Amino acid sequence: MDPDRKAGPGAPAARGCRPRRHWGWRRGRVLAGLAAVAAWLLVFPRAVPDAPGRPGSLLETFLPWLGLAVPLLLVPALVRRSLTALVALALPIAGWLGRFGGALPPPGAAPYDLTVVQHNVSDENPDPAGTARALMAAGPQLVALEELTPAALPAYRAQFAARYPHHAVHGTVGLWSAYPLRDVRPLDIAPAGFGADWQRALRATAVTPHGEVAVLVAHLPSVRLGAAAGFGSGPRDESAALLGGAIAAEEREALILLGDLNATVDDRGLAPVASRLRPPPPSFALSWPAAFPLARIDQVMTRSADVTRLWTLPATGSDHLPVGAHIRL
Structure with a gap:
């Protein structure tokens, strides 16, 4: 076969070449679920019971660090090109900002005694x-x-x-x-x-x-x-x-x-x-x-x-x- 000749529409892809994956909604549902759980914990940490071992208190002690779930989930969401996971990541971002966003602006001068x-x-x-x-x-x-x-x-x-x-x-x-x-x-x-x-x-x-x-x-x-x-x-x-x-x-x-x-x-x-x-x-x-x-x-x-x-x-x-x-x- 002439190497310069282009393959027809039905011909198999050349060995070593993979079709480019497009962004989709069906992939990344597990990542989206994890993002929703992180958001739920940020908004409702008291929903975690303080059973033996005090998991609720442990979560609340380090609650701001739960925001690290966003970059940790963002990387696989980008790799998988999952629109579902990317949209779901807005939930923990909103939850974190709602609870801790007030600490982000530099403090202004306020009167004190x-x-x-x-x-x-x-x-x-x-x-x-x-x-x-x-x-x-x-x-x-x-x-x-x-x-x-x-x-x-x-x-x-x-x-x-x-x-x-x-x-x-x-x-x-x-x-x-x-x-x-x-x-x-x-x-x-x-x-x-x-x-x-x-x-x-x-x-x-x-x-x-x-x-x-x-x-x-x-x-x-x-x-x-x-x-x-x-x-x-x-x-x-x-x-x-x-x-x-x-x-x-x-x-x-x-x-x-x-x-x-x-x-x-x-x-x-x-x-x-x-x-x-x-x-x-x-x-x-x-x-x-x-x-x-x-x-x-x-x-x-x-x-x-x-x-x-x-x-x-x-x-x-x-x-x-x-x-x-x-x-x-």
């Missing part, structure tokens, strides 16, 4: 003095610390003394203030079975130029993630319920909660606390772990006051990043 800093300084911090100086660089009037140790406490007291003449320490938590503190007392948020030496919450009244405000500092128990137990948040959830009760019983209306709550504001385990307070504005100020932040478990929340801006400070010697906030009373 106080600057506060919250930091789990780590009981293994090799440089407490340097950590204290780093926190003061943000210019806060209130500084809350967790995981204070007897060995590190003198360094924090020495560094903070000139700028924060008023402070209170209870167990492993502390509050330093540029304003006078009164009515200081410990809060009992220890879960059942925890020893008397587990002291991780306090309450004080800060007498500010803008009025008196109750300030609570708390460090809830850590969660444990394992193959057998799943998302082990039982002690944290019990402690959160006790903290929520203390907030409900607080007579002073204006209140600021600062602490390492070992929970994001979306985690249903924090509901006893979050339901009684105003959450901060949407922000990707993720605080843990410091090397590659995945979640913000260090919180600044208020009652009869507003957090107008929330951000993270540069890393210190801790495994958490410090969190700064502007508050309007």
Whole structure:
């Protein structure tokens, strides 16, 4: 056969040549289904039951990262040239933007009365003095610390003394203030079975130029993630319920909660606390772990006051990043 002669309409395609696949609607239905599931989880995370292993709390802790489903599904959708999958990807995009889109625009200037800093300084911090100086660089009037140790406490007291003449320490938590503190007392948020030496919450009244405000500092128990137990948040959830009760019983209306709550504001385990307070504005100020932040478990929340801006400070010697906030009373 003459090699230059073109094959007829019914002739088979030349070996090694594949017909070009066109975009179609019938392919990629599984990808479209996965996109719909991702969108459903973003919009209705509480529909996932908190069965043994706490899968619901685990999902809510890392909920923003569910947006990665979009690029992960986009690649096979393009490879398969599936119009169905591409259209379905609009669902998780819309769900993610509806929940987290408010954190995307750069924060504008907003009036505020106080600057506060919250930091789990780590009981293994090799440089407490340097950590204290780093926190003061943000210019806060209130500084809350967790995981204070007897060995590190003198360094924090020495560094903070000139700028924060008023402070209170209870167990492993502390509050330093540029304003006078009164009515200081410990809060009992220890879960059942925890020893008397587990002291991780306090309450004080800060007498500010803008009025008196109750300030609570708390460090809830850590969660444990394992193959057998799943998302082990039982002690944290019990402690959160006790903290929520203390907030409900607080007579002073204006209140600021600062602490390492070992929970994001979306985690249903924090509901006893979050339901009684105003959450901060949407922000990707993720605080843990410091090397590659995945979640913000260090919180600044208020009652009869507003957090107008929330951000993270540069890393210190801790495994958490410090969190700064502007508050309007």
